[in-house]
Amino acid sequence: MTDALIIILSTLGAIFILLAAVGFLRMPDTYLRISVTTKAVTLGVGLILVSAAIYFDELSVTSRVLAIILFIILTAPVGAHLIGRASYFLGVKMWDKSVMDELEGKYKKFSHKLDSGDDLKDEEETEEEKEKG
Amino acid sequence: MTVEEYLYYIILPILAVSVLLVFIRFVMGPKIADRVVALDLLITIGITIIAIYSIVYDQSTFLDIALILGLIAFLSTVAFSYYLEKRNKLEMDEKKRKRNE
Numbered sequence: 545m546t547d548a549l550i551i552i553l554s555t556l557g558a559i560f561i562l563l564a565a566v567g568f569l570r571m572p573d574t575y576l577r578i579s580v581t582t583k584a585v586t587l588g589v590g591l592i593l594v595s596a597a598i599y600f601d602e603l604s605v606t607s608r609v610l611a612i613i614l615f616i617i618l619t620a621p622v623g624a625h626l627i628g629r630a631s632y633f634l635g636v637k638m639w640d641k642s643v644m645d646e647l648e649g650k651y652k653k654f655s656h657k658l659d660s661g662d663d664l665k666d667e668e669e670t671e672e673e674k675e676k677g
Numbered sequence: 678m679t680v681e682e683y684l685y686y687i688i689l690p691i692l693a694v695s696v697l698l699v700f701i702r703f704v705m706g707p708k709i710a711d712r713v714v715a716l717d718l719l720i721t722i723g724i725t726i727i728a729i730y731s732i733v734y735d736q737s738t739f740l741d742i743a744l745i746l747g748l749i750a751f752l753s754t755v756a757f758s759y760y761l762e763k764r765n766k767l768e769m770d771e772k773k774r775k776r777n778e
Contacts, residue, residue: 547680554684554729558691561722565695568718569702574710577702581718589725592688596728596740599680605737612724612744619747623717623754630758631710633765656766 550595557591560584573639574631582624586616681733692726713757720750 564584571577590613597609633656638645651658696719703715724743731739 550680550732551683554688557725558688561725562691562695564718565698565722568715569698574708574714577711578714581714581721585718585721589721592725592728593743596732599732600737602737605740608737608740608744612740612747615744615747615751616721616724619751620721623751623758624714626755626758627710627713627717630761630765631708633762634708634710636708636710656762 546598546601550599553591553595553598557588557595560588560591564588573642574636575628575638578624578628578631582620586620589613589616684729685733688729689726692722692729696722696726709761713754713761716757717750717754720746720753724750 561584564580567580567584568577571580593609593613597606600606632647632651699715699718699722703712703719706712706715724746727739727743727746731737731743
């Protein structure tokens, strides 16, 4: 019974990781690649680690596995957001067929602050004036 | 076929192939952000390989190393993105100063 469970869970996890790797290779754009790594791989890693917990069937191993899964679930979105933000500032182009870029013109180029107002340009100009003065 | 054999002969090759695919993107990666994400992904797949190995060799201690690797992956991603952003900011400041001159 546990053998069947381990085989099913680890196969599902391996398939998810393989699909994520294929998607990571084939996606046309950096941002799409980042989204692949955060979702599919997190699920695959979680499934394989759960199969390890079922195999050992000890409290210490199960708690360790839960800690790893919780840590990955917590950190994967944070890391993806950080690297996506950095690549947006670096000027990485989106895919040609992307429908929209909601951040266009909302990030200040120099101070890296997010702003949705129309007075974006004015503030940057005043900042420059301050520096001159 | 026991569970250990199944994991060793079927799951590990699948994971190895996915590591290879990610590594191709790591070498190709047109931008540096792609390489950082590929590195993160390689370490995350390494965690699963460690988990499979800990089942095959019946050593639950290996999972500690998986935990540490997860920590290192997160730290490296954060550090890379922080310094990339900082470098970009410095370049922007330089450009601004030149324009003012």
